[in-house]
Amino acid sequence: MPILSFAWLALLFSVPLWMADLYVLHVLIVTGIFIIAAMSLNLLLGYTGQLSLGHVAFFGIGAYVSSLVSLGCQVHLLPHWQVSLAAQPVWVGMLSGVAAAGLSGFLIGKIAFKVRGAYFVIVTVSFAEVVHLVALNWVELTQGPMALNNIRPLTLSIPFLVDISFARKPASYYLVLTVALVAYVLIRRLVRSRAGRAMVALRENEPLAASVGVDVTRYLVLATVLSAAIAGAAGVLYAHYVRIVDPDIFLFIYTVIMVIMVISGGKGTLAGPIVGGLIFGLLPEVLRAFAIKPEVQWVIYGVLMVLIVYFLPEGIVPAARSAWLALARPAAWRNAPRLMR
Amino acid sequence: MEQLLQHGVNALVLGGTYALLGIGLTLIFGIMRVVNFTHGELYSFGAYMMFLWVMQAGVNFFLALPLAVLLGLLLGAGIELLLLRRLRGADIDTTMLVMIGAWIALQNFEQLCWSGVAKSIATPFPAAPLVLGPVAVSWNRLFVFIVAIALIAATQALVKGTRLGKAMRATFQDRDTAALMGVDIALIHTATFALGSALAAAAGALLGPVFVVYPTMGDLASLKAFAIVILGGLGSIPGAAAGGFILAFIEELGAGYISSGYRDAMGFLLIIVILLVRPTGLVAQRERIS
Amino acid sequence: MTGAPAELAVDGLTVRFGGLTALDAVAFEVRAGEVLSLIGPNGAGKTSAFNAITGYIVPAAGEIRYRGTRLNGLKPSAVAALGLVRTFQKTSVFAGQTVHDNVLIGAHLRSRQRPLAILSGLPSVAREERELRQCARDILDFVGLSARSAEIAAALPYGELRLLEVAIALAARPRLLLLDEPVSGMNPVETRSFMGLLARIREQSVAVLLVEHDMNMVMGVSDRIVCLNHGRIIASGAPAEIQSNPDVIRAYLGERFMRRR
Numbered sequence: 043m044p045i046l047s048f049a050w051l052a053l054l055f056s057v058p059l060w061m062a063d064l065y066v067l068h069v070l071i072v073t074g075i076f077i078i079a080a081m082s083l084n085l086l087l088g089y090t091g092q093l094s095l096g097h098v099a100f101f102g103i104g105a106y107v108s109s110l111v112s113l114g115c116q117v118h119l120l121p122h123w124q125v126s127l128a129a130q131p132v133w134v135g136m137l138s139g140v141a142a143a144g145l146s147g148f149l150i151g152k153i154a155f156k157v158r159g160a161y162f163v164i165v166t167v168s169f170a171e172v173v174h175l176v177a178l179n180w181v182e183l184t185q186g187p188m189a190l191n192n193i194r195p196l197t198l199s200i201p202f203l204v205d206i207s208f209a210r211k212p213a214s215y216y217l218v219l220t221v222a223l224v225a226y227v228l229i230r231r232l233v234r235s236r237a238g239r240a241m242v243a244l245r246e247n248e249p250l251a252a253s254v255g256v257d258v259t260r261y262l263v264l265a266t267v268l269s270a271a272i273a274g275a276a277g278v279l280y281a282h283y284v285r286i287v288d289p290d291i292f293l294f295i296y297t298v299i300m301v302i303m304v305i306s307g308g309k310g311t312l313a314g315p316i317v318g319g320l321i322f323g324l325l326p327e328v329l330r331a332f333a334i335k336p337e338v339q340w341v342i343y344g345v346l347m348v349l350i351v352y353f354l355p356e357g358i359v360p361a362a363r364s365a366w367l368a369l370a371r372p373a374a375w376r377n378a379p380r381l382m383r
Numbered sequence: 384m385e386q387l388l389q390h391g392v393n394a395l396v397l398g399g400t401y402a403l404l405g406i407g408l409t410l411i412f413g414i415m416r417v418v419n420f421t422h423g424e425l426y427s428f429g430a431y432m433m434f435l436w437v438m439q440a441g442v443n444f445f446l447a448l449p450l451a452v453l454l455g456l457l458l459g460a461g462i463e464l465l466l467l468r469r470l471r472g473a474d475i476d477t478t479m480l481v482m483i484g485a486w487i488a489l490q491n492f493e494q495l496c497w498s499g500v501a502k503s504i505a506t507p508f509p510a511a512p513l514v515l516g517p518v519a520v521s522w523n524r525l526f527v528f529i530v531a532i533a534l535i536a537a538t539q540a541l542v543k544g545t546r547l548g549k550a551m552r553a554t555f556q557d558r559d560t561a562a563l564m565g566v567d568i569a570l571i572h573t574a575t576f577a578l579g580s581a582l583a584a585a586a587g588a589l590l591g592p593v594f595v596v597y598p599t600m601g602d603l604a605s606l607k608a609f610a611i612v613i614l615g616g617l618g619s620i621p622g623a624a625a626g627g628f629i630l631a632f633i634e635e636l637g638a639g640y641i642s643s644g645y646r647d648a649m650g651f652l653l654i655i656v657i658l659l660v661r662p663t664g665l666v667a668q669r670e671r672i673s
Numbered sequence: 674m675t676g677a678p679a680e681l682a683v684d685g686l687t688v689r690f691g692g693l694t695a696l697d698a699v700a701f702e703v704r705a706g707e708v709l710s711l712i713g714p715n716g717a718g719k720t721s722a723f724n725a726i727t728g729y730i731v732p733a734a735g736e737i738r739y740r741g742t743r744l745n746g747l748k749p750s751a752v753a754a755l756g757l758v759r760t761f762q763k764t765s766v767f768a769g770q771t772v773h774d775n776v777l778i779g780a781h782l783r784s785r786q787r788p789l790a791i792l793s794g795l796p797s798v799a800r801e802e803r804e805l806r807q808c809a810r811d812i813l814d815f816v817g818l819s820a821r822s823a824e825i826a827a828a829l830p831y832g833e834l835r836l837l838e839v840a841i842a843l844a845a846r847p848r849l850l851l852l853d854e855p856v857s858g859m860n861p862v863e864t865r866s867f868m869g870l871l872a873r874i875r876e877q878s879v880a881v882l883l884v885e886h887d888m889n890m891v892m893g894v895s896d897r898i899v900c901l902n903h904g905r906i907i908a909s910g911a912p913a914e915i916q917s918n919p920d921v922i923r924a925y926l927g928e929r930f931m932r933r934r
Contacts, residue, residue: 168651179644252749254845255782337491344488
């Protein structure tokens with residue numbers, strides 16, 4: 043198995059070397075950013091089993107905070123009290139964005155986990171909408187619909203050694219790939235640990251988990267904070283790559299895209315959001331090649347989602363695994379009632 | 384003071400339609416426990432049907448309205464039969480995702496048919512508003528208020544007075560026992576979803592001519608409907624009605640005296656505050672400890 | 674799996690659900706190393722007592738102390754951390770996980786891995802993981818489920834599911850184990866086997882508070898018995914006393930049986 047992983051990694055790292063078409067690189071970069079966000083949502087939705095539908099809020103908070111910190115800003119918190127922040131280096135902005143997203147994850151976690159089920163869904167959606175409306179209306183801070191422009195890209199310069207501006211697509215590709223790998227490793231470590239097991243336990247049987255000492259609130263909030271921070275990192279990457287951020291980043295439809303990626307790929311699996319992300323990230327491009335109108339594209343998405351939920355309720359990765367097992371080791375497949383890993 | 388009265392009147396009108404939205408969802412959410420993301424789409428469907436029949440087909444306004452509601456009823460029944468029936472027994476995320484898929488498909492279908500440009504619907508009412516002392520209310524809005532109240536009363540009568548309504552209430556309280564008593568749960572689900580959808584369509588059909596019609600108008604409606612359901616308590620028609628009016632008042636007063644930009648945020652902030660303050664009554668635990 | 678002796682003191686415990694009083698000023702204690710059984714007809718309040726002791730419901734009144742520490746108002750996970758672990762009346766496992774992983778989740782309290790250490794991938798984390806897995810294997814051996822280790826819990830037959838429940842509880846390193854009708858639905862062979870398991874658990878210095886209807890089992894394993902009816906204690910003492918206590922007989926079998934005697 044490690045050989046296969048190495049091969050994949052080598053392939054992924056080699057792409058900018060042979061892919062001449064910058065547009066394809068752009069698509070891969072944006073898809074990669076969405077995959078990072080999907081992986082983060084998978085932690086909350088897939089492993090911990092919490093139907094958080096406000097995830098785009100963390101993505102957007104990361105993007106906005108990072109942009110504002112790196113651009114500098116000034117606001118009147120009260121009519122006579124102006125607060126201003128000078129422009130900081132981009133990497134400071136990026137860390138701030140991730141921290142801000144994580145912090146908001148903490149806050150919303152503390153609030154939202156007082157309830158469960160459908161009410162939890164509603165609280166998370168409401169939270170995202172409130173953030174959306176704030177971004178739209180607090181024009182002094184966020185420029186509202188006029189957007190934050192001229193966001194500086196990340197640069198890395200060590201005198202005499204390195205001088206990279208991550209504005210160029212190949213460099214951005216490597217940056218996104220690296221962050222995605224880091225996120226993957228972190229999530230993998232968490233999921234295979236006691237904390238990850240606690241989260242799964244909460245999903246499967248919350249009272250039982252509590253009876254063996256799993257502190258419910260603590261682990262729900264932990265999952266939310268990490269999930270939010272990683273989503274914030276994706277938002278940060280987005281802001282400094284696309285270099286324009288407007289309130290549309292908070293649209294509910296982006297949460298829906300992330301949810302589709304996670305569920306169709308296979309929630310609660312490590313590879314699921316990656317597979318789902320690749321499919322639904324690249325699908326628009328494929329459809330565009332056939333000159334299909336965006337509305338039709340969305341209808342196809344909607345239909346596709348319904349079909350996957352009906353026919354592959356566990357997602358693509360578990361279904362593929364099951365099929366592989368059926369072909370390669372029929373005896374084992376017959377004996378296994380249901381695979382969960 | 385006059386401004387306050389005017390806000391009050393506006394809130395009453397808005398509240399009536401919000402109440403319809405809320406009642407529809409509290410029935411669906413309460414009886415079927417489905418997080419119904421298509422509720423807002425039925426709202427915009429109702430509005431688009433008015434546009435279709437009144438503006439494009441030239442049908443009389445007062446005929447188009449019940450027609451739009453009827454079509455909403457049928458669409459709701461269709462969604463339940465086609466999509467939800469298969470999912471009985473599935474967990475909540477599966478159902479939710481199917482609803483999201485339906486929502487996406489419906490909204491973009493509307494966009495395909497009528498494009499994203501906002502449409503307005505001509506009404507047969509006089510343009511000059513009715514002036515009652517210090518407040519003015521347009522005939523259109525007055526009509527909306529009256530019809531909304533009538534529909535709320537009719538729904539309450541249906542649920543309290545008819546056999547169907549009794550079966551719905553039984554299913555809400557305890558589905559399994561109701562089934563054991565001979566209630567056809569599948570039929571109740573279809574009827575509930577159809578009824579709830581019809582109410583949403585009615586709200587859209589009523590408000591469409593008051594404002595404008597555009598494809599994404601249903602999104603906020605969905606979310607506000609959820610706010611109303613939480614505010615009024617699950618499954619309670621009077622609660623949802625009250626919730627609808629309360630939300631409308633908060634929005635109107637908030638928009639008038641605090642900030643109009645954050646008008647729509649009022650509902651969401653309200654949800655968050657309520658659930659912060661009173662989570663115990665509204666907890667939906669997945670497992671019960673016997 | 675060793676633990677120090679347990680001491681649970683329940684005093685004046687009152688539990689109400691709306692207008693219904695499930696427990697009315699109930700008082701009893703579990704002494705170090707003993708097996709105390711709570712018996713009584715259905716609805717007597719036994720599971721309510723469990724829920725109150727382990728923090729799943731908040732009692733209306735009363736003091737619950739474990740080795741001096743007040744349990745009132747603690748979250749269930751905090752109660753478990755003190756050494757009181759319960760099972761549930763309705764079969765309760767992590768259905769989608771393997772038997773081995775079920776027990777591994779139960780061993781949650783045995784490890785101290787902090788999130789930061791986990792994310793950093795420190796070698797201590799890997800080492801603890803190995804220890805935990807060994808512990809899970811040991812516990813499966815102890816209850817006799819090793820053969821089923823790799824199977825998904827949902828596929829287990831009923832009797833083995835109940836064993837798994839006990840295994841999960843044991844993994845949490847209890848000093849006082851609260852078992853809620855552990856052998857209900859088991860046939861006599863399985864029950865006999867379970868009584869053996871209970872004896873082995875006692876040898877590990879774990880005290881047991883048992884709720885059970887199967888009188889053979891109760892009489893066979895208990896040091897003392899407390900009988901509840903309608904939320905009140907109607908008798909308590911050694912098994913022999915309880916067996917011949919007229920109030921107990923009346924509660925279980927009714928007045929007419931009493932008169933016939």
